[in-house]
Amino acid sequence: xxxxxxxxxxxxxxxxxxxxxxxxxxxxxxxxxxxxxxxxxxxxxxxxxxxxxxxxxxxxxxxxxxxxxxxxxxxxxxxxxxxxxxxxxxxxxxxxxxxxxxxxxxxxxxxxxxxxxxxxx
Amino acid sequence: xxxxxxxxxxxxxxxxxxxxxxxxxxxxxxxxxxxxxxxxxxxxxxxxxxxxxxxxxxxxxxxxxxxxxxxxxxxxxxxxxxxxxxxxxxxxxxxxxxxxxxxxxxxxxxxxxxxxxxxxxxxxxxxxxxxxxxxxxxxxxxxxxxxxxxxxxxxxxxxxxxxxxxxxxxxxxxxxxxxxxxxxxxxxxxxxxxxxxxxxxxxxxxxxxxxxxxxxxxxxxxxxxxxxxxxxxxxxxxxxxxxxxxxxxxxxxxxxxxxxxxxxxxxxxxxxxxxxxxxxxxxxxxxxxxxxxxxxxx
Numbered sequence: 001x002x003x004x005x006x007x008x009x010x011x012x013x014x015x016x017x018x019x020x021x022x023x024x025x026x027x028x029x030x031x032x033x034x035x036x037x038x039x040x041x042x043x044x045x046x047x048x049x050x051x052x053x054x055x056x057x058x059x060x061x062x063x064x065x066x067x068x069x070x071x072x073x074x075x076x077x078x079x080x081x082x083x084x085x086x087x088x089x090x091x092x093x094x095x096x097x098x099x100x101x102x103x104x105x106x107x108x109x110x111x112x113x114x115x116x117x118x119x120x121x
Numbered sequence: 122x123x124x125x126x127x128x129x130x131x132x133x134x135x136x137x138x139x140x141x142x143x144x145x146x147x148x149x150x151x152x153x154x155x156x157x158x159x160x161x162x163x164x165x166x167x168x169x170x171x172x173x174x175x176x177x178x179x180x181x182x183x184x185x186x187x188x189x190x191x192x193x194x195x196x197x198x199x200x201x202x203x204x205x206x207x208x209x210x211x212x213x214x215x216x217x218x219x220x221x222x223x224x225x226x227x228x229x230x231x232x233x234x235x236x237x238x239x240x241x242x243x244x245x246x247x248x249x250x251x252x253x254x255x256x257x258x259x260x261x262x263x264x265x266x267x268x269x270x271x272x273x274x275x276x277x278x279x280x281x282x283x284x285x286x287x288x289x290x291x292x293x294x295x296x297x298x299x300x301x302x303x304x305x306x307x308x309x310x311x312x313x314x315x316x317x318x319x320x321x322x323x324x325x326x327x328x329x330x331x332x333x334x335x336x337x338x339x340x341x342x343x344x345x346x347x348x349x350x351x352x353x354x355x356x357x358x359x360x361x362x363x364x365x366x367x368x369x370x371x372x373x374x375x376x377x378x379x380x381x382x383x384x385x386x387x388x389x390x391x392x393x394x395x396x397x398x399x400x401x402x403x404x405x406x407x408x409x410x411x412x413x414x415x416x417x418x419x
Contacts, residue, residue, distance in 0.1 A: 005340050006336035033298075034299070038294060038298065041316055043317050043318060043335075044297065045153075078302075102333070
């Protein structure tokens with residue numbers, strides 16, 4: 001767990017990541033709050049708060065007496081949200097660091113293309 | 122949410138020493154609360170007052186809506202696991218476990234048996250002779266198996282090895298999830314338990330410094346590291362919890378930064394460091410930053 005942010009947010013992000021990665025497909029049941037708490041060794045109320053965040057956002061939904069399930073369309077919605085955040089979280093800091101080192105935007109693009117080629121080969 | 126404990130302006134002094142000094146707070150039902158503070162801060166005195174093992178000098182205490190003093194209906198709902206529990210001279214481990222159900226109406230014998238096996242307790246060992254770790258483990262078993270609606274653990278881990286402490290935390294979480302109850306955990310090993318806590322009370326020199334949700338305390342402070350001038354410019358008039366420096370470098374811990382402020386710090390070329398709950402408590406109770414609580418509650 002990252003110490004600087006509330007745990008419940010981190011729980012919500014973990015579940016989101018699993019949905020995006022496909023480990024938790026839509027319409028499948030997610031582990032119960034108590035299972036999360038025991039597995040991650042955190043307070044069940046905190047785990048419940050994280051799950052609650054996703055229920056509010058419509059990513060998870062509750063089937064009475066059964067448990068929590070991944071909502072239909074959840075993955076696409078999460079992907080769209082994450083793409084919006086990608087610019088702020090990754091591209092902006094990348095360009096700021098590049099400017100500090102005197103690397104132009106064009107060089108950055110070239111670097112990205114080269115790195116991509118290396119990874120592909 | 123209902124409060125199971127309500128304390129108003131509670132004070133306990135021994136002669137001139139104010140062990141607990143004008144403390145007011147509530148404990149909400151079915152939460153795990155951490156009671157944190159240095160040695161001699163007043164943690165044990167506070168728990169002794171709540172469990173009617175000490176008389177208050179002034180102020181009021183309500184536990185389950187009534188004064189706990191000489192109140193059997195309230196007291197049988199409580200379990201207080203003390204670091205220095207006294208037992209009759211010839212008591213063996215099995216005697217402790219056999220008498221415990223007399224005091225705790227919610228006692229679960231099967232759970233107790235399982236814990237005894239897991240903690241590898243010698244049933245025929247005398248309480249006076251067994252190791253400090255085993256002595257602590259007996260307390261942990263009684264505290265968990267009592268399933269008391271309000272359970273206090275006062276530094277229950279003395280002498281317990283890392284494996285046994287983890288076992289305690291795991292069983293506590295597991296059983297709490299199935300049988301929710303109010304738990305107060307007094308501890309020095311803050312990093313070990315910080316993820317288990319839902320609420321945190323920090324007490325220092327008998328006074329309550331922090332009464333806050335654990336998640337609110339996370340990220341409520343950050344360390345800013347960089348060139349001295351840049352750090353000073355960023356810190357400005359902010360509340361400083363702690364300051365370190367070497368040569369032209371400065372490292373300053375400040376209260377609550379929001380996302381925009383974090384971004385501003387980064388673009389000013391400063392590095393941001395995390396402050397764990399343990400570091401926060403250390404900085405709050407090391408005697409330099411008593412004003413910080415106002416900052417937190419603001």
